[in-house]
Amino acid sequence: MGLTPPPGPGGEHDLFETVSPNWVTTRLDFLANWARSNSLWPMPFGTACCAIEFMATAASRYDISRFGMERMSFSPRQADVLICAGRLPFKLAPVIRRIWDQMPQPKWAISMGACASTGGIFDTYAMVQGIDTIIPVDVYVPGCPPRPEGLLYGVMLLQKKIRGESISDPSLRIEHLVQPDGLFRRPEIIDEISEPFGNSVSQTRSS
Amino acid sequence: MTEGRNGMAATALAAAHETAGAMAEQFGAAVLRTHESNGQVMVEVAADRAKAILRWLREDASQDFDYLTDVTAVEYRDPERAFEVVYQLRALARRVDLRVKVLLDPEGALQVETVTDIWAGAEWLEREVWDMFGVRFKGHADLRRILMWQTYDEGHPLRKSFPLRGHRSRSEQTRQALDANPEAHYTLEELSIAEAYHELPEEMRRRLVESGRRAAE
Numbered sequence: 130m131g132l133t134p135p136p137g138p139g140g141e142h143d144l145f146e147t148v149s150p151n152w153v154t155t156r157l158d159f160l161a162n163w164a165r166s167n168s169l170w171p172m173p174f175g176t177a178c179c180a181i182e183f184m185a186t187a188a189s190r191y192d193i194s195r196f197g198m199e200r201m202s203f204s205p206r207q208a209d210v211l212i213c214a215g216r217l218p219f220k221l222a223p224v225i226r227r228i229w230d231q232m233p234q235p236k237w238a239i240s241m242g243a244c245a246s247t248g249g250i251f252d253t254y255a256m257v258q259g260i261d262t263i264i265p266v267d268v269y270v271p272g273c274p275p276r277p278e279g280l281l282y283g284v285m286l287l288q289k290k291i292r293g294e295s296i297s298d299p300s301l302r303i304e305h306l307v308q309p310d311g312l313f314r315r316p317e318i319i320d321e322i323s324e325p326f327g328n329s330v331s332q333t334r335s336s
Numbered sequence: 337m338t339e340g341r342n343g344m345a346a347t348a349l350a351a352a353h354e355t356a357g358a359m360a361e362q363f364g365a366a367v368l369r370t371h372e373s374n375g376q377v378m379v380e381v382a383a384d385r386a387k388a389i390l391r392w393l394r395e396d397a398s399q400d401f402d403y404l405t406d407v408t409a410v411e412y413r414d415p416e417r418a419f420e421v422v423y424q425l426r427a428l429a430r431r432v433d434l435r436v437k438v439l440l441d442p443e444g445a446l447q448v449e450t451v452t453d454i455w456a457g458a459e460w461l462e463r464e465v466w467d468m469f470g471v472r473f474k475g476h477a478d479l480r481r482i483l484m485w486q487t488y489d490e491g492h493p494l495r496k497s498f499p500l501r502g503h504r505s506r507s508e509q510t511r512q513a514l515d516a517n518p519e520a521h522y523t524l525e526e527l528s529i530a531e532a533y534h535e536l537p538e539e540m541r542r543r544l545v546e547s548g549r550r551a552a553e
């Protein structure tokens with residue numbers, strides 16, 4: 130294991146694309162992940178009742194700033210983690226997608242609450258059945274609404290995930306764009322994960 | 337205190353009944369039915385005279401229903417009274433509420449005349465009824481969808497014939513939603529109150545200036 134990483138097929142510029150994990154990269158990883166995981170600036174995307182609980186998490190009693198998240202980043206260009214707190218109607222789908230596209234890498238997303246994760250009680254014509262049909266999601270926080278402790282646990286899970294990342298794995302930073310067919314996932318996957326479950330299976334599709 | 341409240345409610349109810357009586361006198365057969373339920377006086381009127389009746393309620397000095405609380409619509413599964421447009425009125429000074437209903441045939445053309453020229457506040461309410469129920473308001477200057485996005489083409493969601501989850505598959509709905517491009521339909525001016533300043537009533541503009549929230553011209 131040498132200190133100089135072997136040059137990749139594309140020369141020097143391919144450094145991060147090609148190196149396998151070694152002492153330098155793991156040290157760099159540790160430093161970068163330590164910094165990133167402890168200064169996650171959230172982009173609060175509060176659309177409904179869950180946002181109230183998100184605000185409680187940000188306020189002094191639960192104090193999200195203990196996790197380096199005190200600076201709410203209302204500009205997506207300076208945000209690291211998008212927290213979707215609340216149900217997402219189809220009308221907001223292009224908005225959250227635009228905000229996600231505007232956030233620079235590295236970026237993560239937390240889906241807070243039953244509605245953001247699955248559509249929740251709103252299995253209707255107006256509601257996105259889980260924001261993971263629109264953007265990639267890293268952590269799902271269940272609950273309706275999740276208690277602040279729940280959201281903080283989700284944040285800690287995300288931090289744990291970030292600490293396991295490595296610069297030698299470029300696949301982590303791939304932009305998941307909307308495909309030319311206008312969708313972010315394959316249509317059959319969207320249809321499948323949007324299937325009714327729980328109480329709403331007994332509602333028929335035709336009125 | 338409670339007695340005072342109850343007394344006031346009783347007076348308001350009596351006043352509403354009085355209004356209903358005056359309506360029947362003024363418009364005769366166009367006033368179809370009057371009844372009271374849960375402290376609300378409801379008057380059903382014929383669709384073709386509805387506008388004249390509503391205008392009279394607003395402009396007659398003894399009625400003076402100056403505040404339109406809500407315009408909405410209801411579709412029942414009852415063939416006798418299948419569809420109605422509901423106007424909830426209030427006379428602010430007299431503290432009287434009145435509900436006026438217009439019966440429509442859901443199979444026919446769902447159309448009533450706009451009341452935006454009587455109460456300017458009806459503009460968005462009528463847009464909502466159009467969006468959700470597909471009732472056309474004749475004479476409305478800007479009858480666009482207001483809750484659903486502009487390019488939404490699945491129909492009018494609150495109609496009984498509309499399936500709860502919509503007509504299309506979820507993937508198709510997602511595709512159309514992502515494709516909606518809101519900026520193409522709403523301008524920044526439309527979203528900014530600063531631009532609407534010149535259209536505000538004179539009195540409201542004066543108050544904004546006097547309270548220092550807006551520089552004088």
Ligand code: SF4
Pocket residue numbers: 177178179214215216241242243244245249250272273274275
């Ligand atoms: S999960 Fe519950 S609290 Fe959160 S937005 Fe949905 S309904 Fe509201």
